[in-house]
Amino acid sequence: MNAFYPALAGEFTRLLDRLRHRKVAVVGHARPDGDCIGSQVGMARILTAAGCDVTCVNADVVPRRLQFLVPGMTFVRTDEILRDTTDYAAVFVDSADHARPGDRLKARFPAPVANIDHHISNIGYAEINLVDSGSSATAEIITGLALDHGLTIDAQAAQGLYAGIVTDTGQFRFASTSRRTFLLAAELLARGARPPEVGLELYERESLGKMQLLQHYLASLKMECGGRVCIGTLAKGIFEKTGTSGEDTEGLVDYARSINGVDIGVLIEERADGSVKASLRAKDAVYRLDLVAGEFNGGGHACAAGLNLKHDTANFYQRLLTALERQIAVVDREKKGTS
Amino acid sequence: MNAFYPALAGEFTRLLDRLRHRKVAVVGHARPDGDCIGSQVGMARILTAAGCDVTCVNADVVPRRLQFLVPGMTFVRTDEILRDTTDYAAVFVDSADHARPGDRLKARFPAPVANIDHHISNIGYAEINLVDSGSSATAEIITGLALDHGLTIDAQAAQGLYAGIVTDTGQFRFASTSRRTFLLAAELLARGARPPEVGLELYERESLGKMQLLQHYLASLKMECGGRVCIGTLAKGIFEKTGTSGEDTEGLVDYARSINGVDIGVLIEERADGSVKASLRAKDAVYRLDLVAGEFNGGGHACAAGLNLKHDTANFYQRLLTALERQIAVVDREKKGTS
Incomplete structure (x- = not known):
C-alpha cells in the first residue's frame, strides 16, 4: 500500500475509532465550492461505507453547477440542523476556521470531532485536526487518507473527490499540484x-x-500599476441586465490575471444594495493577497483572496489600488533585498 | 516496471535499434500545437540521451506560446532541411498522415522510419508505426514507451511531454483522459x-x-438548431482592430461549445483575402465533425475539426449550418433507432 499521508495516519485511525457507530455531520463552509462539496460527498460516502450514519450540512444550498455530485445524498441547511437535536459527531471539511461554515453552525457544533483541511491559515480548532497545507485540496487529503487505510471509495465518492481536486488545482495547474x-x-x-463529466458540469x-x-x-478591464494589476468592474445593474447572479462571477477574475505581464487580477462587483465585493488573484504567492484583503476585513489564500464591504465603500477602487500598490512595493523591495 | 504499452514494446525496441548512431529528424505537423512541439522535444531529448544526433523539423515556426519548451533545441524549417542533404532517419510525430507536415517535407522524407501518433485516422505510413488511438496525446505514447524501456527523460523532455498531454486533454478534461x-x-x-509554468505559458x-x-x-454568438449549435463569427478586419492574428483565435470556439444545451460550437473567421476558416467543436464524438468538415475539404477528429475555404465562400454560414443540421438529424435518428 502507498503511504500518501504517513504523518496523519495515527490521527485518522483515532478519528475512525471515534466515529464508529455514530451519527456524523459532515460540515462544509458557506458559499460552498467544488472542493467543499466534493470533500463532503467523498467523506460522507466513505464514512457511510464504514458504518456511520452521515448527514452533510451547509449554510448555503449546493450550487447548481455542483448538483451532479450529490444525487441520493442528504444535504441539509442551517435551519434544519438547528431544529434537529441529534447528538452528531461533527467533521468539518475545507473550513479554515471554526466559523467558516457560519456562526450559527459554529454554535450548533461547538466542539467538532475533526477538522480536515488544506488551508495554510488553519490553526486546528477541533479535537482531531487533519490539516496539510502542502495538499492541493481537502479532497486530496481525504482521498489519500482513505487509500492509506484501505477504506472503500465508491464511484460517487471518487467523482466528488476528483471534482474537488480539479476545482482547487484550477484543472491541475496551480503550484499545489x-x-x-x-x-x-x-x-x-x-x-x-x-x-x-466533471469538465462538462464544472466548465x-x-x-x-x-x-x-x-x-x-x-x-471594463483597466491596466494599473504599469500593467502589473488589471482590474475589471461589474457595475450595478449588470446582473439584472444579463439575467445572472453573483454565482456567475466565478472565474471572471482569472481573465484579468491571465494577461501577459499582469501579476494581480481583480474583479470588483458593485451590488444593488450599495455593498461591494472584490476578488483578488495573483500569479505568485509572494503577493500575499490574503494580507491585502485583510485590510478590508477580507481574507483567503496568498494567491486568491476576497472581501465584502457592506459599508464604507466610497472610493473603494482607489483605496484597493493604493493597497495593491503598497503590497507590490513591499514585494519588489524584498526581491531586491534578496537578490 | 509498469508496462504502459506492452503491445508496442517490440516495435519500439526495433525502432531504437534502427536509430542507433543515426542522424534523426523528428518531424512534426504544420501549424504545430502543444502536443506536436512537446512530443518533438520529448522524443528528441530521449533519443539524444540514447546517443542519437537529432534535429526537429516543422513547416511552420514554433508558436510564441510554446517557445518556453524549446530553449537549446534545434528546430529547423522546411527550406533549411531541403538544402541539407544529410541522410536522416525520419521519425514523424503527431501526424495523422504522411503529408500533415507539408507536401515538401513528405517529399524530403519519402520513407519515414517511424510514425508515432494517437489519431484514429492514422493508417500507418512508416516502416515502424507506433500508433495508439486510445491514448490522449502523442506525448502520452512517447512517455509510456520511454518509461517502459527505461530510457532517460530529463526535465526538459518531461516538461515538453507534460505540455503535450495538457494540450491534447484540454487540461485532463477530454474523454481520452x-x-x-x-x-x-x-x-x-x-x-x-x-x-x-505550463499553465502560465499556455493559458x-x-x-x-x-x-x-x-x-x-x-x-457575435448566435444560437442555431434550437440552441444545439452556437456560431460566432470574427468579421473581416477584427484582427487589425485588436492587434491580433489567426494564432490568437485558439480556444475561442470553446466558449460557444461550453454553453448549456449546446452540442456543437463553431468559430468562423472571415479573412482579409476573402477566404474563410471554420473551427468546429462538439461535446460528444457522435457528431463526427470530421465528416462535416470533410464536406468542405476539411478534416480532424470526431469532436474537433476544421476547414479552410479559399474559394467558393459565398453563403458559407448558411451552407455550414445546413450541413450541421443534417448531421444532427442523422445522429438523432441513430439514437432513436438504438433506444
Whole structure:
C-alpha cells in the first residue's frame, strides 16, 4: 500500500475509532465550492461505507453547477440542523476556521470531532485536526487518507473527490499540484471518477447570460500599476441586465490575471444594495493577497483572496489600488533585498 | 516496471535499434500545437540521451506560446532541411498522415522510419508505426514507451511531454483522459515537469488584444438548431482592430461549445483575402465533425475539426449550418433507432 499521508495516519485511525457507530455531520463552509462539496460527498460516502450514519450540512444550498455530485445524498441547511437535536459527531471539511461554515453552525457544533483541511491559515480548532497545507485540496487529503487505510471509495465518492481536486488545482495547474495529486487522481479514475463529466458540469454548462457577463467584464478591464494589476468592474445593474447572479462571477477574475505581464487580477462587483465585493488573484504567492484583503476585513489564500464591504465603500477602487500598490512595493523591495 | 504499452514494446525496441548512431529528424505537423512541439522535444531529448544526433523539423515556426519548451533545441524549417542533404532517419510525430507536415517535407522524407501518433485516422505510413488511438496525446505514447524501456527523460523532455498531454486533454478534461494519463503525468512531475509554468505559458500569457478578440467573438454568438449549435463569427478586419492574428483565435470556439444545451460550437473567421476558416467543436464524438468538415475539404477528429475555404465562400454560414443540421438529424435518428 502507498503511504500518501504517513504523518496523519495515527490521527485518522483515532478519528475512525471515534466515529464508529455514530451519527456524523459532515460540515462544509458557506458559499460552498467544488472542493467543499466534493470533500463532503467523498467523506460522507466513505464514512457511510464504514458504518456511520452521515448527514452533510451547509449554510448555503449546493450550487447548481455542483448538483451532479450529490444525487441520493442528504444535504441539509442551517435551519434544519438547528431544529434537529441529534447528538452528531461533527467533521468539518475545507473550513479554515471554526466559523467558516457560519456562526450559527459554529454554535450548533461547538466542539467538532475533526477538522480536515488544506488551508495554510488553519490553526486546528477541533479535537482531531487533519490539516496539510502542502495538499492541493481537502479532497486530496481525504482521498489519500482513505487509500492509506484501505477504506472503500465508491464511484460517487471518487467523482466528488476528483471534482474537488480539479476545482482547487484550477484543472491541475496551480503550484499545489504535485506528483501525489496525479497519483491520487489515477486512483480515483480507477474507482469510477469521470473527467469528461466533471469538465462538462464544472466548465461547459455556462448560460448565455454568463457569456454576456464575461463580455461586460472584459470590456471594463483597466491596466494599473504599469500593467502589473488589471482590474475589471461589474457595475450595478449588470446582473439584472444579463439575467445572472453573483454565482456567475466565478472565474471572471482569472481573465484579468491571465494577461501577459499582469501579476494581480481583480474583479470588483458593485451590488444593488450599495455593498461591494472584490476578488483578488495573483500569479505568485509572494503577493500575499490574503494580507491585502485583510485590510478590508477580507481574507483567503496568498494567491486568491476576497472581501465584502457592506459599508464604507466610497472610493473603494482607489483605496484597493493604493493597497495593491503598497503590497507590490513591499514585494519588489524584498526581491531586491534578496537578490 | 509498469508496462504502459506492452503491445508496442517490440516495435519500439526495433525502432531504437534502427536509430542507433543515426542522424534523426523528428518531424512534426504544420501549424504545430502543444502536443506536436512537446512530443518533438520529448522524443528528441530521449533519443539524444540514447546517443542519437537529432534535429526537429516543422513547416511552420514554433508558436510564441510554446517557445518556453524549446530553449537549446534545434528546430529547423522546411527550406533549411531541403538544402541539407544529410541522410536522416525520419521519425514523424503527431501526424495523422504522411503529408500533415507539408507536401515538401513528405517529399524530403519519402520513407519515414517511424510514425508515432494517437489519431484514429492514422493508417500507418512508416516502416515502424507506433500508433495508439486510445491514448490522449502523442506525448502520452512517447512517455509510456520511454518509461517502459527505461530510457532517460530529463526535465526538459518531461516538461515538453507534460505540455503535450495538457494540450491534447484540454487540461485532463477530454474523454481520452485515462488512469494511464494521470500515472504518466505523475512520472513526468517526478522527472521535472512543472504544471504551474505550463499553465502560465499556455493559458496565462494572453494579450489585451486577445481579450478584445474574445469580447468580439462573444458579442457575435448566435444560437442555431434550437440552441444545439452556437456560431460566432470574427468579421473581416477584427484582427487589425485588436492587434491580433489567426494564432490568437485558439480556444475561442470553446466558449460557444461550453454553453448549456449546446452540442456543437463553431468559430468562423472571415479573412482579409476573402477566404474563410471554420473551427468546429462538439461535446460528444457522435457528431463526427470530421465528416462535416470533410464536406468542405476539411478534416480532424470526431469532436474537433476544421476547414479552410479559399474559394467558393459565398453563403458559407448558411451552407455550414445546413450541413450541421443534417448531421444532427442523422445522429438523432441513430439514437432513436438504438433506444
